[in-house]
Amino acid sequence: MKISLERSGGFTGISSKVTLDTQELDPAERAELETLVNKSGFFQMPEKIDSPGLGADRFAYRLTVEDAGRSHTVEAVEGSIPEALQPLIVRLNQLGRRSRG
């Protein structure tokens, strides 16, 4: 399973991207991430989640998952991310943040 999380916007407008292939992770990490994706119902989510009234300078996220020949992308603004997806995004943020420096 290939996972890619892009972030854009925010006050600084500085975008960033974290990608990983779960096949390259150790078994425990791989299981954790694949479970987070599968439990979220990601492939059934709409491609764009409407986010009226969220104000300004929020982060915009674009999450793409490729798995078993299918690919799906979901776009959502911070503050409108579906609950089911939040643990995955938090985890990906942690993984990405630790690779800094």
Add this chain to the structure above:
Amino acid sequence: MSARPHLVKCILPPFILDHIASNGSDLQRARASQTQQQSAQFRAQRAAAATMQASKAPAAGAGKSRNVYTANSGTSLPGQLVRQEGGPPTGDPAADEAYDGAGLTYDLYWDVYQRNSVDNQGLRLDSTVHYDRGYDNAFWNGAQMVYGDGDEDLPPDQRLFNRFTISLDVIGHELTHGVTQYTANLAYQNQPGALNESMSDVFGSLVKQRSRGQDAASADWIIGEGLFTANVHGVGIRSMKAPGTAYDDPVLGKDPQPAHMSQYVNTTQDNGGVHINSGIPNHAFYQVATAIGGNAWEKAGQIWYVTLRDKLNPTSNFQAAADQTFAVAGSLFGQNSLEQQAVKDGWAAVGITVGGGGTPESPGCFAGLLKALGFRSVLL
């Protein structure tokens, strides 16, 4: 469980993602709290309006009312109240900067433009500091300002961002999103969104310039000075004087802002590049303010403020902003006045002809397609 850095491939600037609302129940609480707070603010707003009507002549600054909260590194809003209007400093730099910055922003709008807070009816200015952990951002959520602490959770040699209250223009920027919401209500997408962003940079910068007593010629026109740590090669987040030159860093990449329509960036990221293409109207304002001379918040700021308040709407694009600022300059300072000519020249410097009829040199994809099909550019 440990992450192995080599497995995480950063394709764009290898800058790292930050946290979002940490779990569903937090988000639900935040939303519920926002709603409650909005309701409370609308009640307060009605009460304030009634009070003002009763007194008829409010004293200067009568509407200035600030609350500062801490989220204590969580994501619930507004959080725990730490300072109210007239209260003593807390000793926490973030809380005191949020308080002082909201006050200086209120003062610009009240003293110079006679606007009583974001809604012109004395709405209380609420700010929350210490939002989340490792949160490299500040935002306006539709009802209040929110500030992260930057990279406080990382070792000093890995930190790229300081706390977001450290820069006064960030506070002016966020509060101006509130003013825009209550006036033109520019849509947060494509050109109207970039104009929305630019208005926040313009008045954010004016708050800073006024607090420093700097005229247009002596101001640095940098947005977000002090946000970067010494680990970053950059003077700030954006430059209104020279968009695209604020930073150039091995980790963060280069400032992507254009200064001219010929470099307009078509992208689906960042709501259509609202923090990127804002460089174009930002630079137009810089050109106008320096051509007029003196304090930028006086004449140029007045032209922009009246345009935002009375002339723009949710779908206004750059061309509309150029045409309307030109018209407002004529109303305020006279047709063919030096001020009006400065507005015309300022927009011309970024590739927009006043009265040019919605045909910018580099229309967006959709507008270009419409044009190619024989439609007049309407929105984008």
